Ligand SMILES: [Zn+2]
């Protein structure tokens with residue numbers, strides 16, 4: 001499996017360069033992955049000096065004798081709270097065949113999230129799901145939000 005995807009039992013989340021993520025600095029929207037080049041401490045789990053969270057280049061600091069560290073670890077303070085997984089990653093785990101066993105093990109395989117979402121989008125776009133097929137899931141969700149807002153706040 002290598003380091004493309006692993007599991008961090010300290011922070012209870014997926015790690016590795018195969019996992020797209022947002023920077024763990026609060027409010028930072030920068031898109032990174034949970035690979036070694038972004039980990040605080042420079043090693044998986046960040047030990048011994050880092051917290052093992054993942055940061056963009058702007059939020060990692062490298063000293064002469066220290067591994068790359070986030071600002072909290074530079075100052076030896078409590079670590080930040082980890083940011084949530086990206087929608088992109090959650091969607092991948094919920095739908096990709098390579099995560100089928102994981103979904104089964106976690107009782108998620110039978111839960112038709114995907115179908116619930118498709119039904120909701122079909123109602124909002126007033127079709128049988130054609131909008132999603134034509135424009136893709138991401139655009140369909142974005143446009144659905146605009147449709148709902150337009151109806152909620154008429155001009
Ligand atoms: Zn840190």
Ligand SMILES: [Zn+2]
Nearest residue numbers: 023028056059
């Ligand atoms: Zn950042």
